[in-house]
Amino acid sequence: xxxxxxxxxxxxxxxxxxxxxxxxxxxxxxxxxxxxxxxxxxxxxxxxxxxxxxxxxxxxxxxxxxxxxxxxxxxxxxxxxxxxxxxxxxxxxxxxxxxxxxxxxxxxxxxxxxxxxxxxxxxxxxxxxxxxxxxxxxxxxxxxxxxxxxxxxxxxxxxxxxxxxxxxxxxxxxxxxxxxxxxxxxxxxxxxxxxxxxxxxxxxxxxxxxxxxxxxxxxxxxxxxxxxxxxxxxxxxxxxxxxxxxxxxxxxxxxxxxxxxxxxxxxxxxxxxxxxxxxxxxxxxx
Amino acid sequence: xxxxxxxxxxxxxxxxxxxxxxxxxxxxxxxxxxxxxxxxxxxxxxxxxxxxxxxxxxxxxxxxxxxxxxxxxxxxxxxxxxxxxxxxxxxxxxxxxxxxxxxxxxxxxxxxxxxxxxxxxxxxxxxxxxxxxxxxxxxxxxxxxxxxxxxxxxxxxxxxxxxxxxxxxxxxxxxxxxxxxxxxxxxxxxxxxxxxxxxxxxxxxxxxxxxxxxxxxxxxxxxxxxxxxxxxxxxxxxxxxxxxxxxxxxxxxxxxxxxxxxxxxxxxxxxxxxxxxxxxxxxxxxxxxxxxxxxxxxxxxxxxxxxx
Numbered sequence: 001x002x003x004x005x006x007x008x009x010x011x012x013x014x015x016x017x018x019x020x021x022x023x024x025x026x027x028x029x030x031x032x033x034x035x036x037x038x039x040x041x042x043x044x045x046x047x048x049x050x051x052x053x054x055x056x057x058x059x060x061x062x063x064x065x066x067x068x069x070x071x072x073x074x075x076x077x078x079x080x081x082x083x084x085x086x087x088x089x090x091x092x093x094x095x096x097x098x099x100x101x102x103x104x105x106x107x108x109x110x111x112x113x114x115x116x117x118x119x120x121x122x123x124x125x126x127x128x129x130x131x132x133x134x135x136x137x138x139x140x141x142x143x144x145x146x147x148x149x150x151x152x153x154x155x156x157x158x159x160x161x162x163x164x165x166x167x168x169x170x171x172x173x174x175x176x177x178x179x180x181x182x183x184x185x186x187x188x189x190x191x192x193x194x195x196x197x198x199x200x201x202x203x204x205x206x207x208x209x210x211x212x213x214x215x216x217x218x219x220x221x222x223x224x225x226x227x228x229x230x231x232x233x234x235x236x237x238x239x240x241x242x243x244x245x246x247x248x249x250x251x252x253x254x255x256x257x258x259x260x261x262x263x264x265x266x267x268x269x270x271x272x273x274x275x276x277x278x279x280x281x282x283x284x285x286x
Numbered sequence: 287x288x289x290x291x292x293x294x295x296x297x298x299x300x301x302x303x304x305x306x307x308x309x310x311x312x313x314x315x316x317x318x319x320x321x322x323x324x325x326x327x328x329x330x331x332x333x334x335x336x337x338x339x340x341x342x343x344x345x346x347x348x349x350x351x352x353x354x355x356x357x358x359x360x361x362x363x364x365x366x367x368x369x370x371x372x373x374x375x376x377x378x379x380x381x382x383x384x385x386x387x388x389x390x391x392x393x394x395x396x397x398x399x400x401x402x403x404x405x406x407x408x409x410x411x412x413x414x415x416x417x418x419x420x421x422x423x424x425x426x427x428x429x430x431x432x433x434x435x436x437x438x439x440x441x442x443x444x445x446x447x448x449x450x451x452x453x454x455x456x457x458x459x460x461x462x463x464x465x466x467x468x469x470x471x472x473x474x475x476x477x478x479x480x481x482x483x484x485x486x487x488x489x490x491x492x493x494x495x496x497x498x499x500x501x502x503x504x505x506x507x508x509x510x511x512x513x514x515x516x517x518x519x520x521x522x523x524x525x526x527x528x529x530x531x532x533x534x535x536x537x538x539x540x541x542x543x544x545x546x547x548x549x550x551x552x553x554x555x556x557x558x559x560x561x562x563x564x565x566x567x568x569x570x571x572x573x574x575x576x577x578x579x580x581x582x583x584x585x586x587x588x589x590x591x592x593x594x
Contacts, residue, residue: 027409036437040437216421253426
């Protein structure tokens, strides 16, 4: 398994120790690179403003005033609520529609199925910067601009999720459905009662990645809510606003950054294996 | 399907039910995919055509004024705009800089966590995390680290504000994004490393090949599909740089246009200030075609014989 396979081979202690040393030195360097900024961010959020430009890791005086600013001078409570609301709705709709559509494309036969599926794959090629202007114009025309409904409709179900679920359904043996069919179950009942419980790991992967994607999304919220709809701001928009107005008030900015990171960190710690599984298959679909 | 193959042997009425069953199945099939197809139709297929349509007009915020057909005028204007040229130059520099760095860092991380070290799952998670954390937050943290009195300057000496100095701004984003994306690249390399059969290494060990030689002569070439995959996936991703450029410049693409990217160009031309939608749509179309050609080009050159 190991790439550094000679580590397993006995009789070469000198080379073995040399290799271990290199691996652990690299590990130490990389760990410093990955941990120091985050630890620094956390302690800075509890510093006073003058103290934030000093090189001491531990604040001279601990204060929560930066955190206080987020919820008094800025409405981060609302931004957090907005972000959670959008993420919850979009995760739910992607689970349901992605699984339902993925099941149909994997199992049900209907004329034009391959052509429609090709179209699904084709949408993966259409980048956001090309859609930006026409979608904006349509949203203004239909009164969806500056509304949650617009953002939700745009993200109701993604081609990536549909594709991911189809691929997963293809790996499920057909015996389960045939048994259900013999029992006289209809198509929706077969999907809902028999197939959906079989793909729970895939749904968990989809949910974690979609939550992360929606929570972190900056581009479309900026387009749809960024022009004056402050009460609809997501956490990311709130942080960007903070960045524009506060410039170098580091404790506030670090506290805001931590708010923007924390929920994804929690989800990641709980569902880590789904993240990595989903990442690999999401990449493979290319 | 077996049932259709034996249709010849069944009675007329049975065939009737079969036919009915197929219609029923097709009906449910269409019903199940109806909402997703409607979403893709309205928000992907239609905008694709609409973008081209808009790009042919002098379209403002409230639509095209009467008789304002621009033909290819918008395309001409974008292609001869010095700011667009700067944006293209910036994004090419950025992409050429960031992709090899991501690969080197990602592969190093993969080798580390693939070696028999203590707490490897912990380190794998720790290295991966920055790539799933919010881009706005990570960029904000990086601005702090690279500010004139920031930690980075305390380590290397000097007081340069790296993101707001024209000559270093885009390279600072290169460093930032190589750092955040390395974790994802690591995951792909890790999967590739673990799919290399062990007997290859056993043969090398029997021959007494050193660890370093084993890596360069065996592991690295065997990772070719992964290299290709990372280049295409992260190369096309890099061309679409927006969030980080927007945050470090406050949406302006500055200082001195140093962080202007093509996507930021589309955004600012359309939604910033004048609302020149026709021009922005033309820029979006040009950029889309360029990425499309680049992707196909990569696939038929470096990617020959690779499945992706």
